Amino acid sequence: MGSSKVIHALYTDDDVLLAAVKAVKNEKHHIEEIFTPFPVHGLDKAMGLEPTRIAIAAFMYGCVGLIVATVMMNYIMIEDWPQNIGGKPSFSYIENMPAFVPIMFELTVFFAAHLMVITFYLRSRMWPFKNAENPDPRTTDDHFLMEIPVHDNEKELKALLTKSGAVEVHIVDKEAH
Amino acid sequence: MYTFSKRLKIVSLALFVIGVIGWGTSYVESHGLTLDDVKVLLAEENSHHGADASHGEETTEATHHDVQTDAEAHAAMIHSTHDSDAHSEESHHDDAHAEHVLHQMHNRPYAALYVAAFFFFMISLGVLAFYGIQYAAQAGWSPVLFRVMEAITYYVLPGGLIVLGIALWAGDHIFIWMDPEVVAHDELIQAKSGWLDKTWFAIRGLIFIAGWSLYRYFSRKFSLAQDLADVNDNSNFKKNFRISAAFLVFYIYTESIMSWDWIMSVDPHWFSTLFGWYVFASMFVSGITVIALITIYLKSKGLMEFVNDSHLHDLAKFMFAISVFWTYLWFSQFMLIWYANIPEEVTYFVTRIEDYNLPFFGMIILNFIFPFLVLMNSDYKRVPWFIVMAGIVILFGHYIDVFNMIMPATVGDRWFIGVPEISAILLFLGLFLFIVFYALSKAPLLAKGNPFIKESEHFHY
Numbered sequence: 001m002g003s004s005k006v007i008h009a010l011y012t013d014d015d016v017l018l019a020a021v022k023a024v025k026n027e028k029h030h031i032e033e034i035f036t037p038f039p040v041h042g043l044d045k046a047m048g049l050e051p052t053r054i055a056i057a058a059f060m061y062g063c064v065g066l067i068v069a070t071v072m073m074n075y076i077m078i079e080d081w082p083q084n085i086g087g088k089p090s091f092s093y094i095e096n097m098p099a100f101v102p103i104m105f106e107l108t109v110f111f112a113a114h115l116m117v118i119t120f121y122l123r124s125r126m127w128p129f130k131n132a133e134n135p136d137p138r139t140t141d142d143h144f145l146m147e148i149p150v151h152d153n154e155k156e157l158k159a160l161l162t163k164s165g166a167v168e169v170h171i172v173d174k175e176a177h
Numbered sequence: 178m179y180t181f182s183k184r185l186k187i188v189s190l191a192l193f194v195i196g197v198i199g200w201g202t203s204y205v206e207s208h209g210l211t212l213d214d215v216k217v218l219l220a221e222e223n224s225h226h227g228a229d230a231s232h233g234e235e236t237t238e239a240t241h242h243d244v245q246t247d248a249e250a251h252a253a254m255i256h257s258t259h260d261s262d263a264h265s266e267e268s269h270h271d272d273a274h275a276e277h278v279l280h281q282m283h284n285r286p287y288a289a290l291y292v293a294a295f296f297f298f299m300i301s302l303g304v305l306a307f308y309g310i311q312y313a314a315q316a317g318w319s320p321v322l323f324r325v326m327e328a329i330t331y332y333v334l335p336g337g338l339i340v341l342g343i344a345l346w347a348g349d350h351i352f353i354w355m356d357p358e359v360v361a362h363d364e365l366i367q368a369k370s371g372w373l374d375k376t377w378f379a380i381r382g383l384i385f386i387a388g389w390s391l392y393r394y395f396s397r398k399f400s401l402a403q404d405l406a407d408v409n410d411n412s413n414f415k416k417n418f419r420i421s422a423a424f425l426v427f428y429i430y431t432e433s434i435m436s437w438d439w440i441m442s443v444d445p446h447w448f449s450t451l452f453g454w455y456v457f458a459s460m461f462v463s464g465i466t467v468i469a470l471i472t473i474y475l476k477s478k479g480l481m482e483f484v485n486d487s488h489l490h491d492l493a494k495f496m497f498a499i500s501v502f503w504t505y506l507w508f509s510q511f512m513l514i515w516y517a518n519i520p521e522e523v524t525y526f527v528t529r530i531e532d533y534n535l536p537f538f539g540m541i542i543l544n545f546i547f548p549f550l551v552l553m554n555s556d557y558k559r560v561p562w563f564i565v566m567a568g569i570v571i572l573f574g575h576y577i578d579v580f581n582m583i584m585p586a587t588v589g590d591r592w593f594i595g596v597p598e599i600s601a602i603l604l605f606l607g608l609f610l611f612i613v614f615y616a617l618s619k620a621p622l623l624a625k626g627n628p629f630i631k632e633s634e635h636f637h638y
Contacts, residue, residue: 055554055555059553086515086516086517086518087518088518098508098511098512098515098516099512099516101508101512
């Protein structure tokens with residue numbers, strides 16, 4: 001892919017931005033991306049983004065954690081070096097399970113939480129030594145930026161965005177990642 | 178405004194009457210039993226077990242908590258070594274055992290009635306705590322549900338008096354420490370007799386019920402007065418905020434003490450320091466579940482259009498969260514006692530695992546695994562029939578929880594969920610529905626004067 005033209009519209013208020021997003025969606029334009037200094041409540045719904053599937057991933061990671069804990073404790077405490085737990089030397093995992101429940105719980109949470117964060121970073125294309133994709137550093141301070149791809153409709157888009165309350169509108173040649 | 182429909186009135190009264198008849202029959206039946214009947218019954222049971230089992234029965238009685246098969250092997254051993262002793266005492270043992278079983282069978286209708294009475298009372302007390310928390314936290318999402326909560330808590334006063342009344346009427350059928358004969362031979366109970374005293378028990382119970390009912394009375398009064406007040410006058414809401422904060426302090430102490438008195442003292446030798454919390458978790462989740470069920474019912478009738486998906490979502494989140502909280506407390510109590518393995522503590526769980534295996538472990542599935550898996554998905558928490566299904570399972574599971582707390586101490590291994598238990602449930606279900614829906618019909622379903630009502634109506638997640 002070569003370079004493509006996009007339009008950048010900057011806003012200074014989240015409510016104005018939200019109204020602008022609705023106006024742009026009403027005109028059936030595709031919004032490529034929005035950069036905000038903080039999470040804006042309801043923005044994902046206004047943009048028509050699909051709900052996140054990270055919960056499904058978290059559930060699977062939790063199951064992995066539970067299995068790891070079970071296999072690990074069974075190996076350590078029952079098979080490799082059998083332990084007399086609580087004065088009840090049964091050497092059976094299931095009969096000693098109450099002692100292992102805290103570990104099973106903790107590892108479930110540990111796996112779900114850590115792998116979920118890592119998944120989120122990767123899915124957001126963020127990894128070590130990656131250059132930021134942020135087009136304008138002001139979006140980390142007090143500006144909101146909406147990015148819309150241009151398909152020979154510059155004038156129409158410009159008028160629409162200015163009307164919707166944008167403080168700056170400019171056309172940029174964007175390098176493909 | 179909700180009008181108490183004639184059909185629902187008839188249904189709840191019918192449930193009540195069926196319950197009274199069923200329970201009354203089983204009461205009369207159990208009191209008609211004599212020692213000879215029990216001996217015949219035991220002989221029949223023994224013949225099912227085979228010839229050797231009679232010795233097993235006898236030793237189970239003596240050691241009480243051994244595994245049945247262990248006890249049989251044990252009995253055979255004792256039998257061979259102390260042959261002559263065993264024979265001379267055999268007839269005496271059989272009589273004592275039969276009498277013991279007879280007592281357990283007499284206790285069953287009392288215990289069945291008490292379990293059901295406590296279960297329905299616990300729902301309304303749990304809702305009262307939830308309601309108090311909403312006011313004290315000045316919650317913005319929940320005021321649309323206040324009238325449902327106020328209706329459910331109307332049952333606190335009658336329900337509490339009924340539970341206390343049954344406890345005092347049943348006496349040593351449920352609370353063994355109320356029997357002076359038992360106390361005379363039991364040093365552990367003697368040491369606790371300063372607390373476990375029938376008069377003091379009754380006075381404490383009345384103080385608790387009076388405190389809860391007073392809060393409920395004034396809170397409801399201020400809530401209704403706030404509806405009629407001027408838009409800029411929030412004085413009734415502020416009063417409600419203050420008394421709710423005070424009530425919550427009173428509640429957490431009295432609820433704990435109530436749980437020791439009304440439940441934990443059925444096993445007077447045993448104690449657990451987190452028992453109050455454990456009972457609280459049970460009543461809290463049951464209460465929230467009933468709020469959700471009644472709200473869904475009224476919404477389906479088109480009477481609570483102001484309740485949206487997000488309110489149901491939040492109630493379902495609470496059902497999910499408090500189910501997990503209950504499991505956490507259940508396990509905390511179980512694990513410490515299991516680990517330490519101190520005889521006087523561990524017998525509590527040994528009886529439950531041996532004689533109550535199905536209800537004891539079944540309860541974990543009903544109260545934890547099922548709601549955990551069903552209500553985990555965010556979208557399912559917004560689907561009314563999912564909430565209803567999970568809610569019914571949770572309520573059944575918490576009935577079993579109360580059952581497991583009371584029955585082992587009163588009927589031992591002679592338990593069954595049969596006519597007395599089911600009739601008692603129907604009896605109190607009828608009463609509960611009648612009182613709650615009567616209270617619902619007394620005021621508009623929207624607490625329109627609450628300063629947070631607009632926020633609540635627009636609440637969305």
